[in-house]
Structure formats: structure tokens, C-alpha cells
Amino acid sequence: MTSKTTPPLRFGGRDYAAFLFDMDGTMIDSTRVAERIWGDWAERNGADAAALLAAVHGVRAVDTIRRFAREGTDIEAEAVRLTEAEIAAVDGILPVPGIEAFVAALPAERWAVVTSAPRALAEARFRAAGLPVPETMVAAEDVRHGKPDPEGYLKAAALLGVAIGECLVFEDAPAGIAAAQAAGADVVVVGGQVDADGCVAAIADYR
Structure with a gap:
């Protein structure tokens, strides 16, 4: 649960304990x-x-x-x-517009990344995009079952010490959206390339 002394994160008029992000296509354009x-x-x-x-x-x-x-x-x-x-192959790796300022405003202990990439690849892409490597990250080798299985998102919420139902997930791919919804989180679709039915919002980027 969100501490009474810690303001909740707000998005779309709702309060959340934490934000969880997919990486490729959601934070990084690869x-x-x-x-x-x-x-x-x-x-x-x-x-x-x-x-x-x-x-x-x-x-x-x-x-x-x-x-x-x-x-x-x-x-x-x-x-x-x-x-x-x-x-x-890091040439051409770019941040999704607006993501730098968006995550810079978040307390480090209130957000995590759940990626299907191996950790070494994720870290290389974060560095190439000029983004901070998140303190909390669930990568490919950290789960037994990848997306669309909810394991990664459930694990990230547990690592942050919050309930998955109090998390907002930012995703861009059908497998990730399915994983987040199966876990019990709200979802924002980033990039506008997939159907946002059942999600709380769809955004082109973070600007």
C-alpha cells in the first residue's frame, strides 16, 4: 500500500503506488x-x-x-x-520523446522496468538512449515465463513492495498488455500502434 506520508503518483486523474514500464517501444525506440x-x-x-x-x-x-x-x-x-x-547494434537507439523528463520526476523506488530483453541488452540500450538504468528491473532471465504471462509484472510490484492492483503499466505490444492485464494492473498504451481496448489511456509519447 502507498504510505500516507508518500504522495501517490497520479495519471489521468487516478492515484497509483508505482509505475511499471516495458522498455522497447515504450521507453526506448529500438x-x-x-x-x-x-x-x-x-x-x-x-x-x-x-x-x-x-x-x-x-x-x-x-x-x-x-x-x-x-x-x-x-x-x-x-x-x-x-x-x-x-x-x-546501438546506433539508432533513441529515447521515446518525453520519457527523460517523465521518469526524472519519479522517485527511483516508485518505478520499475519489466522487459523481455536480457539484462545486458537492456542496460546497453538504456545507456545508448541516454536514460538512467532503473534501480528495479525484471529482465528476461529473471522470470520462468515471459510475456504474455503476468510473472514479470507481479515480480516487479513485489520488488517495489506494492500491490499490483495499485500499479500503472506502460506498454506498447499485445503480449505486454496481456501480461499486465492478467497481473491485475491498469495499462496505458504507448505509441498508438495497438488496440487500447480495456486500457485506461493511449498516448503517442510522454510529451
């Missing part, structure tokens, strides 16, 4: 970089690039590879190689 690397992977592995790129956003690399790889592929090894390629 779409061109990610789609180039995943497109190359699809071509090398004989996967349907269009179908893969439509499904990859908001989902752990290991889960995407498991879905699209050829039979007999070493899923874990492929995920490591792809993550290394993404860590090396």
Missing part, C-alpha cells in the same frame, strides 16, 4: 535496429520474416526463436548469439 537483426536471423534460418516481425515485439528472444527456428536448432545458443548482435 524498432529499426531490432527488426534489422531479426530480419537477418529469419533469412538465415528460413523463417517467414513478416510473420516473425509481427510476433517478436514484447516477447523474449528465446520464446521467438523456439517458435520460428528449424527443428533441431539449439534454442539457447541462438538466443545468446542474437542477443550479442543486438548489444553490439
